[in-house]
Amino acid sequence: MAIDQGRVIALGKKDELAEAYTPRHRLDFGNVFIYPGFIDPHCHFMDYGYLLQEANLYGSGSWGEAVSRLVAHQQRSPQPWVKGRGWDQNLWKMQEFPDKTLLDKAFPHTPVIMRRVDSHAAMVNEKALSLAGIDVNTQVEGGLAVKRDGKLTGLLLDNAISLVSKVIPLPNEYTKRKAIREAEKACFGVGLTSVSNAGTKTEDVELFQRMQAEDAMTIRIYVMMEASGTNLGLFAPQGPIVTDRMSIRSFKLYADGALGSRGAHLLEPYADDPESCGLQTLDPAELRRVCGIAKAHGFQVNVHAIGDAAVRMVLDVYEEFLEPCNDLRWRIEHAQIVQPDDIPRFGRLSVIPSIQTTHATSDMKWVSARLGPARMMRAYPYRALLEQNGWLPNGSDFPIERIEPLRGFCSAVTKKNDEGEPEGGFQPENALTRDEALKAMTIWAARANFEEDSRGSLTPGKWADFTVLDTDLMSASEEALRQSKVIATASAGTLVHQQ
Numbered sequence: 001m002a003i004d005q006g007r008v009i010a011l012g013k014k015d016e017l018a019e020a021y022t023p024r025h026r027l028d029f030g031n032v033f034i035y036p037g038f039i040d041p042h043c044h045f046m047d048y049g050y051l052l053q054e055a056n057l058y059g060s061g062s063w064g065e066a067v068s069r070l071v072a073h074q075q076r077s078p079q080p081w082v083k084g085r086g087w088d089q090n091l092w093k094m095q096e097f098p099d100k101t102l103l104d105k106a107f108p109h110t111p112v113i114m115r116r117v118d119s120h121a122a123m124v125n126e127k128a129l130s131l132a133g134i135d136v137n138t139q140v141e142g143g144l145a146v147k148r149d150g151k152l153t154g155l156l157l158d159n160a161i162s163l164v165s166k167v168i169p170l171p172n173e174y175t176k177r178k179a180i181r182e183a184e185k186a187c188f189g190v191g192l193t194s195v196s197n198a199g200t201k202t203e204d205v206e207l208f209q210r211m212q213a214e215d216a217m218t219i220r221i222y223v224m225m226e227a228s229g230t231n232l233g234l235f236a237p238q239g240p241i242v243t244d245r246m247s248i249r250s251f252k253l254y255a256d257g258a259l260g261s262r263g264a265h266l267l268e269p270y271a272d273d274p275e276s277c278g279l280q281t282l283d284p285a286e287l288r289r290v291c292g293i294a295k296a297h298g299f300q301v302n303v304h305a306i307g308d309a310a311v312r313m314v315l316d317v318y319e320e321f322l323e324p325c326n327d328l329r330w331r332i333e334h335a336q337i338v339q340p341d342d343i344p345r346f347g348r349l350s351v352i353p354s355i356q357t358t359h360a361t362s363d364m365k366w367v368s369a370r371l372g373p374a375r376m377m378r379a380y381p382y383r384a385l386l387e388q389n390g391w392l393p394n395g396s397d398f399p400i401e402r403i404e405p406l407r408g409f410c411s412a413v414t415k416k417n418d419e420g421e422p423e424g425g426f427q428p429e430n431a432l433t434r435d436e437a438l439k440a441m442t443i444w445a446a447r448a449n450f451e452e453d454s455r456g457s458l459t460p461g462k463w464a465d466f467t468v469l470d471t472d473l474m475s476a477s478e479e480a481l482r483q484s485k486v487i488a489t490a491s492a493g494t495l496v497h498q499q
């Protein structure tokens with residue numbers, strides 16, 4: 001591959017290129033496999049950066065260990081609020097929820113919040129409780145401040161956590177820049193050269209712009225803006241903004257919650273909660289209003305919809321705006337549970353299902369409890385969705401999942417989790433071919449962002465963004481796929497990661 005000014009200019013045999021060009025620099029990776037730089041078409045890049053700033057409590061073997069990790073983290077980089085994430089009492093000998101005694105001893109004056117691995121529970125100290133105004137009489141709709149012997153233990157469940165999180169000061173610019181730099185480094189390390197930040201605040205869009213202008217941010221980013229009044233008012237009238245490293249051309253909304261916490265909006269009640277169909281979190285009238293603005297100014301609309309009722313509601317509203325054979329590429333993010341009658345509507349209206357194959361293999365152990373056996377054929381219907389438009393993007397939704405795009409590839413083709421389970425794969429009829437799975441994280445992911453003319457394949461004229469692997473994704477055994485390593489990553493022909 002010959003590269004000039006950051007772009008691919010030719011591909012061919014080594015000798016032929018050596019004859020045709022006199023390079024200033026030459027890179028020889030030896031016997032490796034080079035792919036177009038991987039693209040994550042749906043992730044939470046900023047959130048991941050914030051997560052990297054918190055104490056890592058994943059895998060703590062006891063409550064005591066979790067607290068000492070937090071103390072060590074605070075000594076390394078002191079913060080006015082101490083944050084940690086990832087503890088799980090199921091890994092401890094006692095398997096019981098802790099109380100805040102140890103935490104108050106370690107942090108008598110500094111507020112602390114430690115989120116459990118699933119974020120539905122958190123431990124806080126006395127200082128955090130008092131700043132949040134939580135006492136023994138506090139009642140929270142949809143949440144609980146747990147008490148033992150009439151005293152608060154420091155354990156907060158669901159909505160009670162937001163009483164604390166809302167008094168935590170928003171990150172300042174220093175913290176944000178650090179989060180972005182560290183998230184970028186991690187992304188390059190796993191072979192990603194472009195990411196799509198799902199749900200972006202105005203000030204973050206502006207920070208990305210500033211950092212890219214200063215050359216302090218290299219990774220290419222497609223921002224799905226939050227459909228806030230500020231974003232709609234500020235960005236819609238300007239029309240899409242597309243630069244070498246950033247695309248601002250879509251609005252993101254949420255039509256429902258997630259399946260794990262029974263927040264996904266279903267057409268019929270949950271099999272394991274017959275009283276509930278989940279949550280509709282978006283008024284169709286509001287979606288209609290945003291769709292009107294987006295269409296008038298040339299923006300995509302990307303709506304999170306997981307349950308079949310949410311998917312149907314979004315399609316119903318989209319149908320008012322989309323003609324058959326349009327090329328507006330309005331997206332449904334996740335599209336996890338789809339009623340069979342709605343599947344052809346993706347093709348008819350050219351709606352792009354933006355899927356995450358790892359969700360299927362992460363959820364497989366409990367999803368049939370939520371849906372019951374009869375509805376399982378509606379879940380993760382990747383093949384049928386792919387056939388609608390002939391292409392689809394596959395992302396990770398990190399940090400909900402881990403950031404490695406190759407996990408999405410493995411999950412898509414093998415339908416197995418990281419441990420190679422289950423034998424034969426979960427819903428193997430919904431597997432993608434290796435060719436499709438590679439396209440879904442390169443050229444099809446680019447297409448979902450209207451970026452296929454500048455990236456997604458190694459073609460003369462496109463950016464020389466590429467990922468070097470030790471493994472041939474097209475022919476390696478399943479085991480070798482799971483073991484494959486990223487050797488190097490390049491953006492615009494410059495190495496941004498090297499093992």
Ligand SMILES: [Zn+2]
Nearest residue numbers: 043044198397
């Ligand atoms: Zn997401």
